[in-house]
Amino acid sequence: MIAVGLAVSLISMALLGHEILLMRLLSIAQWHHFAGMIISLALLGLGAAGTFNTLFQKWLIPRFHRVFCLNAILFGLALPTTVGAARLVPLNPLEILWDPRQWLYLFQTYLILILPFFFGGNCLSLALARFKENIHRVYFFDLLGAGLGALGIVLLLFVLPPWECPPILSMAGFAAAGLVLLNERGRRFRMAGIFTILCGAVFPLIWPQGGAFPNVSPYKGLSAALLSPGARIVAERTSPLGWLAVVESPVIPFRHAPGMSLHCTAEPPAQLGIFVDGDSMSPITRFDGNPTSLAFLDCLTSALPFHLLKNPRVLVLGAGGGMDVLTARLNGARTVDAVELDANVISLVGDTFGEYSGRLYGDEKVRLHAADARSFLSRTDTTFDLIQVSLLDSFTASATGGHALSESYLYTVEALTDAYRRLAPGGCLAVTRWLKVPPRDSLKLFATAVQALERSSVASPQGQMALIRSWSTTTLLVKKGELSGKDLERIRGFCAERAFDIDFRPGLEPGETNRFNVLDEPYLSEGAQALIGERRKEFMERYKFAIEPATDDRPYFLHFFKWRTLPEILSARGRGGLPLMEWGYPVLVMTLIQAVALSLALILVPLFFLERERSAGMNGGRIAVYFSALGFAFLFMEMAFIQKLILFLGHPIYAASVVIAGFLVFAGLGSRCVAVLSRAMTPNGPNGNVVTILVAAAVVVILSVLYVIFIPGLFGRLASAGDPVRIVVSLVLIALLAFPMGMPFPLGLKMLGESQPACIPWAWAINGCTSVLATVLASLLAIHLGFNAVVIFAAALYGVAAMSARGLPHRNPAANVRE
Template sequence: MNRPPFIAIGLLAACVLAYEVLLTRLFSIVLWHHFAYMIISAAMLGYGASGTVLTLLKEKTAPHFGALYVAAAAALAVLMPSAFWLAQQVPFNPLELLWDQTQPVKLLAVYLLMMLPFFCGGLGIGLVFSHFGKQSSRIYAFDILGAGAGSLGVIGLLFLAPPSKVLSILTAVAMLASAIAIVELKMRPRWLMGLFLGLAVLALTLPAIPVRPSPYKDLSQAMDIVGARMVEERSSPLGQIAVVENTRVPLRDAPGMSLNATSEPPPQLGVFVDGNGPSALTKFDGKLAPLAYLDQLTSALPYHVIPDHGSKGRRVLVLGAGAGSDVLQALYHGSSAIDAVELDRNVTDLVRERFSDYAGNLYSRPGVHVYEAEARGFVNASRERYDLIQLALMDSFGTASAGLYGLSENYLYTVEGMQAYMNRLTPGGMLAVTRWLTLPPRDALKLFATAVSALEKSGVSDPARRLVMIRGWKTVTLLVKNGDFTAHEIGAIRRFCRARSFDTAWYPGMRAIDANRYNRLAQPYFYEGAVALLGLQRQEFIDKYKFYIEPATDDRPHFFRFFKWDAAEEIFSLREQGGMALFDWSYPLLVATLLQAIAASVLLILAPLAFSRCRRNLPTAPVALYFLAIGFAFMFMEIAFIQKFVLFLSHPLYAVAVVLCAFLAFAAVGSWLAGRSQAANKVTFAVTGLGAIAVFYLAILPDLFQQLIHLPDSAKIIISVLLIAPLAMCMGVPFPTGMTWLAGVREGAIPWAWAINGFASVVGAVLATLLAIHLGFAAVILLSVLIYGLAAAAMWRFAR
């Protein structure tokens, strides 16, 4: 065995990284968001624990290298589907985390199950490195090449097959890696190769592991209703689409429809994305009269305010068109030109092809133009001007009101996003945004504060004259006008609300007596909030408010984050009175994940070394600080850039795959260059370089993304990789340099250095997300630079 199993290593690394990316898609379906921070942390824990095991059992594993490597690859193949299947059997429900004492244990069980495949993958790769140490550079090249191919290749596979089937494909590839390793290592008996090839084929032919959404997700609840049946399913990296029909208990989707309404919706199909929804696919025969119910929604307000320009008609842009409800609303109100933008092609294809007759060929009608694009990218690239830009109500009420989106980035509702929309309005044109009504007010006031900030940053001296907000019993609609509202328009707004028993929350010149008339609250909270957000004491009001309603920005795009530590104790004290509905569970989940990451990494990485002979070789404080710092700093930089590239690449899954691939590949290049360099202060040079690049990127990336966001996905992926490359190359220098130095002066401390770095990586993946939500991505990147600086100082100290 003079030659490492290069091809097998590449396939194994591809499986591990592809599985890491795939889990973000699978957990998005099973739960409510991609859980990327938890998955990356679990992956690092698996790798770290495998390194500890190899360190402790080095002498025992050496004679059995070939068999152990094949066993590790085969175990990875078995554990990828089985660990995910077992994780689905754990009755973990994030909504019960704060009052069910067993939920933290169940979360830990899910975390450890997710770690197991990565442990096997890390064990296999680590075995090869330890056995063929003199060929590490070539092994590393195949390892990184495979990892990059896997993280990007899984995106292509998700376009061709549903996530459950992709999981089967990865299982087959891992079995293939075992078979190829037997050939490359010239192992006997040779029939083992045939066995693993047969198992690879079997993995492709067996039924895929079922992916079951949580019973608390909207799709699960809809399918529990008698008469429900699924009539269509489609899948892509952007989402798993399910269309549900129920003729016995028909869907009636009309969000926040006036209680005065006498008409009802026509027959509808429910369209669910990743189990969330539904949005309505409405039966349409070309006649407008059955669509009268759409005039009874708060979102119909702008059509009663904006003139139709006679024969010219209104020009309307619908962002997040989905199955077409907002397009139907625009048609009902006589709009002559409607541009509908939807990111997921599967959704528009349902309307244009599979259900074209049912939908009345809605997306092929004269004047209706459908664009498959990300909303911000389309707006930035467009040169058209619109009388109305309608931002559709895209999330379901259940997920929006239960704090399920608290960790999710959303660039639609940021200050910069609103500025982009307003730049595409005609003189007198309006932006209309409809949100679910939550009590006490959260979404609506945060949206209002964001609009005020966007107007001020656009040079508007008196935002109060350009804003209108109304509320029904379940929805809130905000209008932002490109110009001041006139007395005639305000009269139309009041008549619209009076006829439908909607309440005005703000319009220019509004008095307190005009608020809170129909859907009465203890106080006119929405009006009082709007007045405070328009006043001179705005920041004081925001700071003292029980919920976090600071305007969302592209640097802190967590629009659905309302949690404040100051109010947590008060809300928690109300849990027995139903107050837990006000608690954003995503924060406790994140904190619980952080605590379990610390506990698991101590138990699986640090503790085994502490109770072994390695405890005699404890590193000095500067050495420990160095490896701890570079572990935290690397993960902080990586996680922050993953989240920062979500806007540019249009989807979290793309960002995870591309950014992970680029960081790994070019960090490997930096590591290789560091090994060839004889410079004594290469860590200082690398840290100085990455600091300069990071600060430069913080200055240019917002404008650069805005200019390039309209480009095709392939072009944006290439640009992203090129942007990350120089930064990642610098970040690849500190770790191998520190290891090389340590090998020359105190080799016995290497296991501890590996373990300390692994501990920091596991904890840093979760901690970076927590800090990004609180401080913003820019702050996390700057913090990473400072920690790298601390590492450079520690290196200077112990190198002396």
């Protein structure tokens, strides 16, 4: 059992690692939301494996060792081969509405990427069916391996780029097969096991491709940049945060100055471009020490606050290539605190291209912080005269809705409230966004700022806000205090000299707006006036795009999609209307529809087979409800707590690793202990498993409600604590919840194993399919209702599972549980 258990752990470890790798690779090749759609459907391979084993278990289970080994080896081989094969498919999801071939390419991609999950799922499903008397142990090894995989893949991505990792993961498949062979009696099997393990050890060395680099979408910024004559990648860095590529274009140099005034006579110097996952370009500007070479920076809308403040103490959130830091230095900033999440970006700007950038980050006035921007805001005690946030995503990704489903905690009501608190009296918060027509980002940001000021007990937010616009960018200015007459005069002068439009300021006259960069209608000024007025809610409901303020509970700042606008956009696609489409949300719904259709097929087909061949009196409905509820509930809870801990731990990678690993490992420990708990709760009764399920579900429900109520206050009090303290607190909170969460699934399987063992693979298929659906549905619920609602739904589903457990077929479970 130990050898099989370790083999199960290795398969689970590689499966989770491969899932994360695919997300990274597809995010580089496409965008995050398309990557999520493709992977969600590929993960249905786990459900397909359960269905396959349900239909053919009479033949498979007696040949367990041989079938397990074959699938483990095929799993190991499929990890790198499917990645390489998928890159040969000319899939471009952005063309799916006008090129029917893309649907075929999408289907081909599904079929290719589903294979590793199918082979790995076969191993896990077979192990559960074969060792039904030790299901709690098998499930423990499954979750333990998955938890280690969550940590291991993050560590591996610090060492290797994602496209070189699949052959490394293949070693786990070969090792799993070898362990099972070593467990067989006979010298022949032992020799075969040793040989298989050795093959796995050398596999990464002999794999001919050496890694399949993803084909980056032609619509991404990197692809467009490399079309310039002589353009080339001069440096690369990879980490779990992303793939960084620095591009030099000597013939047609980068001169990135977004929204630069058309009256500006200063030419930007040559630049290098840092691209993150093939997009979101941040420039490294050549600086030779001569301030006049940076005069163009004063021609951007983001320079406005420096005309209101003298020698400010500046905080730059999202420093990137350093353009905002240069702007601060050019305008005589007393100090500059530059916050950048990715340490590789800091290294590229400060070290690799330090001479090119004029030792930008080596200046004694500049203090660097490798940290999450929102986390830094929450924890710092320093006050600043200016907090600057400028264009943290690319125009292409912003325009296509490339980040519509990405959680952003820097543009929420709570984030702007934190920023406002960190301002010194008279200080300014300046946020620059891309201009879209009709406006989306700018109006949503404005509404979010108004609510943040109201939460900060500002009686008249309109007296502290100004919104200006160039031909491609907008800058929102929020002052800690009333904008004075002198401030307003400086804003007017700044905009008039540079032909920028003022869309909002205190006392704005109708004739002052929409003068230079003329829109068909004064959308921004009219929208801003409506958002500051009493009919704000009515305006947001009537507006064609979703511009309600983002919050920490619903952190989807870049989600603007409304269903009622879709027919209008589609009708205008022949007239260039598709750029108005925010792709993220429709793709998510499309994923859910596809996943539901495939899941129903995978679940219903074996149900008919079981009823016809094996299941006189089988309560298929109860079984389906029980395992479906558990599949939804576990993933709902896990995804919600990843988001809640991102802010507390201060780093998305740390949060995801701690939560996923913590949930899986502690749930595995809960699974391992169910036998003891079941006997302890009803030592002489026949329903120990049912009672244990009811108690575990009750604990989960109670803790979930308590966490929703009390965790925000607890995290607020511990926000300034050190990393070790916050990680320990997070793991304790996770352990208390995950331990009982790990009990209902193996107990349900054990009850089936005692009365309807043929249903075990089917239950695995149900749980696997609903887990995939849960990842999609949780995002939809969070967008509309918030993550607190996702937690409450999860708790309710545990209640549903507990109630349906009474109807599961079972015998006297306590008497037969082995330790």
